[in-house]
Amino acid sequence: MTSSISDPVVEKFVAAVNAGDRDAFFADVLTEDATMSDDGSERDLAAWTEKEVFSPEANGRMKVVDASDDGRTLVVDYTNDTWGTMRTRWIFTVAGDRVSRFETGQAPS
Template sequence: MIPQEKLTDPTVRAFVTAVNSGDRAAFEALLAPGATMADDGSARDLADWTDREIWSSHGRMSVTRESAAGRALTVDYRNDTYGEMRTAWRFDLAADGRITHFETGQA
């Protein structure tokens, strides 16, 4: 496992930290206006998905691998709904460092 404070990309590090600490405000501050996301290749409503998959189900990320300068992660993701699963995450960032799009899915 890679400790979250050792993750290479500062925005991705802040994303993981916000998820793991249950800090929705910090998480939302990382998103660019109009940010989008996809789960297993299908576009999802970001607010609905994060509420269901992260916030109300107490999602937690344990990063096992990073690549693409820290913008691609392999994660053991756990929440109260599905238990633990190996997932892949990829992040696209704007010039100001905020997240414009992220994708997740089974790894």
């Protein structure tokens, strides 16, 4: 595995999160019907990203530790101001130039 992201769509996702750019995240990164899950449970994408990523209380950031599956599976040290830093796994489904689904959760140790 490597820490460089070889999929440009996933790279845009990480960049939007790290920039705190909610507008780009929804307008340029995700498909209109994108879905997500957290630790195996389906979540409301807008509500989850607001709470865990974009709100001033969250201030989410992703530091990629490893990338595999052509850059569509990441192990990340994810940090937000609510929970601190945790090692997480992110799996992306890409449709064209957008993410149509992502699944996140605790990374196996």
